[in-house]
Amino acid sequence: MERKPVSDWATDFDIFDPEFVADPFPVFADLRERCPVAHTDRSGGQWMPVTYEHIAEITADTDHFSSVTVGVTGRKPGEGAILTAPPITSDPPEHAGARRVLLPSFSPKAVERLTPLTRDLARRLIVEIRESGDDVVDAADRYARHIPVLVIATMLGVPLEDEERFTDWAVRVLQIGLYDLGVGQAAAKEVLEYFKGHVEARRADPAPHEDLIADLMAAELDGAPLTDRHILGSAFLLLVAGIDTTWSSIGSSLLHLATHPEDRRRLVAEPELIPTAIEEFLRVYAPVTMARIVKEDTTVGGCPMHAGDRVLLSFPAANRDPALFEAPEEVRIDREVNRHAAFGLGIHRCVGSNLARMELQVALTEWLAAFPEFSLVEGAELEWTGGQTRGPRSVPVHLG
Numbered sequence: 534m535e536r537k538p539v540s541d542w543a544t545d546f547d548i549f550d551p552e553f554v555a556d557p558f559p560v561f562a563d564l565r566e567r568c569p570v571a572h573t574d575r576s577g578g579q580w581m582p583v584t585y586e587h588i589a590e591i592t593a594d595t596d597h598f599s600s601v602t603v604g605v606t607g608r609k610p611g612e613g614a615i616l617t618a619p620p621i622t623s624d625p626p627e628h629a630g631a632r633r634v635l636l637p638s639f640s641p642k643a644v645e646r647l648t649p650l651t652r653d654l655a656r657r658l659i660v661e662i663r664e665s666g667d668d669v670v671d672a673a674d675r676y677a678r679h680i681p682v683l684v685i686a687t688m689l690g691v692p693l694e695d696e697e698r699f700t701d702w703a704v705r706v707l708q709i710g711l712y713d714l715g716v717g718q719a720a721a722k723e724v725l726e727y728f729k730g731h732v733e734a735r736r737a738d739p740a741p742h743e744d745l746i747a748d749l750m751a752a753e754l755d756g757a758p759l760t761d762r763h764i765l766g767s768a769f770l771l772l773v774a775g776i777d778t779t780w781s782s783i784g785s786s787l788l789h790l791a792t793h794p795e796d797r798r799r800l801v802a803e804p805e806l807i808p809t810a811i812e813e814f815l816r817v818y819a820p821v822t823m824a825r826i827v828k829e830d831t832t833v834g835g836c837p838m839h840a841g842d843r844v845l846l847s848f849p850a851a852n853r854d855p856a857l858f859e860a861p862e863e864v865r866i867d868r869e870v871n872r873h874a875a876f877g878l879g880i881h882r883c884v885g886s887n888l889a890r891m892e893l894q895v896a897l898t899e900w901l902a903a904f905p906e907f908s909l910v911e912g913a914e915l916e917w918t919g920g921q922t923r924g925p926r927s928v929p930v931h932l933g
């Protein structure tokens with residue numbers, strides 16, 4: 534799609550500008566120096582603070598900033614029906630209960646139980662790549678993208694054979710849907726219909742189910758069962774929130790290792806460093822940008838924000854702020870102090886962070902054990918997706 538060139542990133546930024554999508558960090562650094570709260574009239578008007586301090590301030594201020602819609606584009610309140618996906622679209626006081634319902638399924642213990650299954654899956658994908666005999670493979674397409682979707686499908690208790698549909702939904706909601714509202718809405722409707730079918734089938738079948746859909750159906754809030762709208766919205770969120778994000782993180786981490794042989798060799802020699810390296814990959818390649826809607830007029834960094842305005846929360850920008858990180862543009866896989874914001878800040882901080890970390894740990898460990906010498910194909914054209922979730926959609930590598 535043709536896009537009007539940006540006249541000034543402080544007053545006319547475009548989060549879909551292809552160069553920005555591929556590398557937004559020079560823009561963040563420039564804005565931090567001269568205009569730390571940027572504005573644009575594009576996409577219906579948006580603010581974009583780029584310092585950690587301002588982003589943390591907004592996530593902490595639920596009196597002035599609402600999560601009622603968290604998409605970086607799309608309808609605002611009063612512009613038609615908005616999808617509810619508790620707890621991500623819930624404000625206090627409803628938020629706490631909607632979040633509490635999910636927490637046990639994502640606790641460290643629950644995630645630990647999923648580790649063997651995730652490892653088997655990673656190994657199966659590696660066997661498939663080996664058996665194909667291909668020397669060059671797309672690590673994003675043939676490896677990274679499959680792990681999160683199959684794990685969350687298992688957790689939800691829906692058929693793994695539907696994998697391609699889930700991925701297609703995530704892409705239509707979080708990628709194409711940002712440019713083309715109708716595509717996103719149609720996909721969201723299909724996801725809700727899909728889960729409605731699963732909920733109804735469980736109601737008709739007395740056999741007990743042990744999965745996340747069953748947990749949502751059995752959960753209570755203030756002594757009453759969750760409404761169907763709540764159950765379907767949360768199931769939608771879990772499916773969509775976990776796919777694109779972790780796929781992007783595994784993809785960026787593999788891309789980094791495919792282009793930085795010294796880091797790759799070090800992790801092969803010192804696999805105990807992988808958890809620390811993962812935190813650094815999450816910091817520098819943070820995939821997620823969220824949004825808030827201003828509830829009541831307020832100011833951030835001296836900028837007047839009005840009720841109804843959309844404010845972007847660029848966690849990737851927060852993670853490169855020199856006020857918080859020493860040499861933020863450097864990737865140090867042994868960085869010890871690393872309080873990054875890739876999983877968000879405040880009450881909406883990611884519920885799936887334990888799961889995402891485990892998936893990254895398994896994915897990188899198994900890949901490095903299988904292909905210790907992999908490297909990016911020379912001259913490869915990398916394709917990035919951006920907007921809500923930023924990540925490489927193709928990482929063509931030589932296996933060694």
Ligand code: HEM
Nearest residue numbers: 620621774775778779782821823876877881883884885889
């Ligand atoms: C590397 C992977 C991931 C990243 C970077 C990530 C990032 C985030 C961020 C930034 C938020 C905060 C949203 C906000 O402030 O509005 C969030 C919330 C959330 N994430 Fe994740 N996420 C990841 C993986 C997952 C996975 C695997 C799941 C579950 C399957 C998940 C489920 C959720 C849920 C349910 C929330 C809403 C929490 C709330 O509103 O209280 N995420 N995530």
